Amino acid sequence: xxxxxxxxxxxxxxxxxxxxDVDLTVDEGELALVTGPTGSGKSTLLGTxxxxxxxxxxxxxxxxxxxxxEDVTTRPPRELxxxxxxxxxxxxxxxxTDTVEDELAYPMEQQGLPPAPMRVRVEETLDLLGIAPLxxxxxxxxxxxxxxxxxxxxxxxxxxxxLVLDEPTSALDPVAAxxxxxxxxxxxxxxxxxxxxAEHRMERVVESAxxxxxxxxxxxxxxxxxxxxxxxxxxxxxxxxxxxxxGWSPLPLSVRDARRRAAPLRRTLTSPxxxxxxxxxxxxxxxxxxxxxxxxxxxxxxxLHLPPGQLTALVGxxxxxxxxxxxxxxxxxxxxxxxxxxxxxxDGRAALVPxxxxxxxxxETVAAECADADTRAGRPPGSTLALARRLGGDLRPGQHPRxxxxxxxxxxxxxxxxxxxxxxxxxxxxxxxLDYRAKAELTRTLQTLTEQGRTVLVATHDVEFVAATxxxxxxxxxGEVVTDGPVREVLPxxxxxxxxxxxxxxxxRHLTPDEVVPADxxxxxRDGGLPGGPGRRTR
Amino acid sequence: MPTPPPTAxxxxxxxxxxxxxxxxxxxxxxxxxxxxxxxxxxxxxxxxASLTTNPLLLLLLAAAVTQVVLLRRGSGPWARSFRLYLAxxxxxxVLRLLYRVxxxxxDGGTVLLALPEVPLPHWFTGLRLLGDVTxxxxxxxxxxxxxxxxxxxxxxxxNSLADPRRxxxxxxxxxxxxGTALVIAVTxxxxxxxxxxxxxxxxxxxxxxxxxxxxxxxxxxxxVVPVLTDALDRSLALAxxxxxRGYGRAGTGSPARRALTAGTALLAxxxxxxxxxxxLAAALPGAGGPLVLLxxxxxxxxxxxxxxxxxxxxxxxxxRMRPAEWLTVVCGVLTFLLVxxxxxxxxxxxxxxxxxxxxxxxxxLVAAxxxxxxxxxxxxxPEVAS
Numbered sequence: 046x047x048x049x050x051x052x053x054x055x056x057x058x059x060x061x062x063x064x065x066d067v068d069l070t071v072d073e074g075e076l077a078l079v080t081g082p083t084g085s086g087k088s089t090l091l092g093t094x095x096x097x098x099x100x101x102x103x104x105x106x107x108x109x110x111x112x113x114x115e116d117v118t119t120r121p122p123r124e125l126x127x128x129x130x131x132x133x134x135x136x137x138x139x140x141x142t143d144t145v146e147d148e149l150a151y152p153m154e155q156q157g158l159p160p161a162p163m164r165v166r167v168e169e170t171l172d173l174l175g176i177a178p179l180x181x182x183x184x185x186x187x188x189x190x191x192x193x194x195x196x197x198x199x200x201x202x203x204x205x206x207x208l209v210l211d212e213p214t215s216a217l218d219p220v221a222a223x224x225x226x227x228x229x230x231x232x233x234x235x236x237x238x239x240x241x242x243a244e245h246r247m248e249r250v251v252e253s254a255x256x257x258x259x260x261x262x263x264x265x266x267x268x269x270x271x272x273x274x275x276x277x278x279x280x281x282x283x284x285x286x287x288x289x290x291x292g293w294s295p296l297p298l299s300v301r302d303a304r305r306r307a308a309p310l311r312r313t314l315t316s317p318x319x320x321x322x323x324x325x326x327x328x329x330x331x332x333x334x335x336x337x338x339x340x341x342x343x344x345x346x347x348x349l350h351l352p353p354g355q356l357t358a359l360v361g362x363x364x365x366x367x368x369x370x371x372x373x374x375x376x377x378x379x380x381x382x383x384x385x386x387x388x389x390x391x392d393g394r395a396a397l398v399p400x401x402x403x404x405x406x407x408x409e410t411v412a413a414e415c416a417d418a419d420t421r422a423g424r425p426p427g428s429t430l431a432l433a434r435r436l437g438g439d440l441r442p443g444q445h446p447r448x449x450x451x452x453x454x455x456x457x458x459x460x461x462x463x464x465x466x467x468x469x470x471x472x473x474x475x476x477x478x479l480d481y482r483a484k485a486e487l488t489r490t491l492q493t494l495t496e497q498g499r500t501v502l503v504a505t506h507d508v509e510f511v512a513a514t515x516x517x518x519x520x521x522x523x524g525e526v527v528t529d530g531p532v533r534e535v536l537p538x539x540x541x542x543x544x545x546x547x548x549x550x551x552x553x554r555h556l557t558p559d560e561v562v563p564a565d566x567x568x569x570x571r572d573g574g575l576p577g578g579p580g581r582r583t584r
Numbered sequence: 585m586p587t588p589p590p591t592a593x594x595x596x597x598x599x600x601x602x603x604x605x606x607x608x609x610x611x612x613x614x615x616x617x618x619x620x621x622x623x624x625x626x627x628x629x630x631x632x633a634s635l636t637t638n639p640l641l642l643l644l645l646a647a648a649v650t651q652v653v654l655l656r657r658g659s660g661p662w663a664r665s666f667r668l669y670l671a672x673x674x675x676x677x678v679l680r681l682l683y684r685v686x687x688x689x690x691d692g693g694t695v696l697l698a699l700p701e702v703p704l705p706h707w708f709t710g711l712r713l714l715g716d717v718t719x720x721x722x723x724x725x726x727x728x729x730x731x732x733x734x735x736x737x738x739x740x741x742x743n744s745l746a747d748p749r750r751x752x753x754x755x756x757x758x759x760x761x762x763g764t765a766l767v768i769a770v771t772x773x774x775x776x777x778x779x780x781x782x783x784x785x786x787x788x789x790x791x792x793x794x795x796x797x798x799x800x801x802x803x804x805x806x807x808v809v810p811v812l813t814d815a816l817d818r819s820l821a822l823a824x825x826x827x828x829r830g831y832g833r834a835g836t837g838s839p840a841r842r843a844l845t846a847g848t849a850l851l852a853x854x855x856x857x858x859x860x861x862x863x864l865a866a867a868l869p870g871a872g873g874p875l876v877l878l879x880x881x882x883x884x885x886x887x888x889x890x891x892x893x894x895x896x897x898x899x900x901x902x903x904r905m906r907p908a909e910w911l912t913v914v915c916g917v918l919t920f921l922l923v924x925x926x927x928x929x930x931x932x933x934x935x936x937x938x939x940x941x942x943x944x945x946x947x948x949l950v951a952a953x954x955x956x957x958x959x960x961x962x963x964x965x966p967e968v969a970s
Contacts, residue, residue, distance in 0.1 A: 101824045126830030138818050139825030143771060150900030155830035157896035200829060377788040397789055404786035407809035462789055
């Protein structure tokens, strides 16, 4: 179906190769999962298939791309529209029209399909993706998962035999992500479509994948059956990590497989127990906190107490009011009700990392941004830069902020706001676009902040991250707090929020592979990276 | 080329029967009318209204238009805009009256209100500030304002009856790019507004400490730079997505054909400019001006057809001109013709009545207003979105 030979991509003629001598074959009807650390060239690899790379990105590309036996290396993307369906990362940026139906018809209009079959295909696609009730809706009013399904539908109407998706679920809550993945599975199993999907959170896709394509940090690509590739990979989902540590072979890829293998283990182990959450006085306290956007109530009379030194996760569907709550707690967002920090108004003693951290940045270099922050806050010159480097590893002062990785961006934006008296840190979806390694770094940063006595609240969809990092979970639905309690009590008992390890070990309440089998310190770390998920802090 | 995945049993284009049978064409099933039909009707009524100052006829026409809107508007957001036009029309009448009171004019009739006149320098001719307000001035201002208000109301009616997006979709194929650009512009503006709001909110996170002043230059910079970068990113992403979905794939024909299309367009432009000048300045004898104008319109039509011939694009669910559409068009044109005919005939005084008498109405003028209101019952009811 798809064949790539000797592909090398550089973004400048003498720059480093993003992809190096890539050979790749995907057979018809396969679901191929493309994995690799952040910035390793996954998107580049996907873009070369319909020649968006280098046509839209500039750069130098050598090698050959063959689709169903035909060499398409030099064809413009528009001529491949009916052969490669390409779904970009953020569906909202790709919409051309404004209603669902028109969006589905758009590529067919370009193709010059007669109106009658066009109508038929729109109806079929609406049903295939389960979006028929949304047909007249405006695209901007759809939820993230619905938008993603419309984006998939809008390339499916041309019936391309190959579908390419760049992180389709990274911005979605677990339930919406499940809907999108179900669509992909249906396309592969029932319709024989070949699907290539890049995904950070592999745990969602790996069990239905026929093939794993691993893009290394040096631009090399390795492909093979999932169990084989993941046995060697440095970044793997928790269920695979568990299997690797226990030496299971063949490696289990799904919770179901692992659960069957773990039966004897469940009989010998006992549930780990956490000490009860300390109820320290002070910290951030909200009383009857309400946020309204016009007539819509985003947060409804929430009472919340976040003691100092506690790392709390805020989870809930897209649109359940997580962001509004964070902004209201910070004080920069509109709200009614009372928010106090140690009995006084918050008054700038909170830092907030918004969903799109780049909104805060406007200078050409990291150093200039930091210098600005120094003068504004009246701190000694250089202190912000030093803080950013402590938080974000190798941050070069001369770098342009837009060249930073997601993790570095988080660190910079955090440093710009952290003052010595900042005792509350709020983060909105910081794990979006982070790979396992960057998440581990974020975990360490957040733990440092809590150890210094700060209150940290993280809004996230990533339950594995919550399981490995946080002590307490607050579940929000329709602006109200539905559950609030220790991670070990809330997550394992929820059918959709349970992390993989809990699903394998239920009814035992293990949260991470580390708790089941501690990492073996004698084993050399693979590829110099972290084995699996970040270690869980003892409490 | 691999075979397409077997989607559903239906699908082959040949299987699909054409949907418009003879009987079905007269169907009164709820549906929305072709937007062009509404616009032709509205322009016809507006043109009729612009011919007359008879307040009775104008009120009748305004009532007819309002009636059609109330009975036949859909449920889209544009349908709710009629109220705004109604308010605008009212404002036009009031403003026109105020203008007359302030700047004077039309001296005959009874003095209703004796205001002191503000003396102006002698070279300021043709203008008067305040002064006597006569009955003639008030009546003329009311008639004038009513005429303008009715025209505004007609435009408002077209706006609230016709889905603007479907109107864009009805553009000839050669103007397709224009339609696409407009649709994108609307979406991009909304996104830009979102972006500005987000960045402004984010700015508050970097508020300076108490006592430290934020430099003015940075104030602009800290909003403009992130918003523009964001907009640039978005447009690149949109361009890539459009290309990947086949935009610009339809051929543009051979160079010779392109030259022919361009030549026709230029000729049409020249004829239109010449015709407009000749008509307005009466530079050509007889009907020469309008004839040149007509020739320009014809050549422009041919040009559009030529350009559209090479476009291999199609439309999803295209609107068609069906009997109800044609009836609506006829109603608009007939309204205009009736008023126009009266204005040229013996009853011209009914179309532009004297300022000092109760305005007369003829049967034909009443008929014109009735015809203008006919689409309210002749057209199918709009579909109500569930």
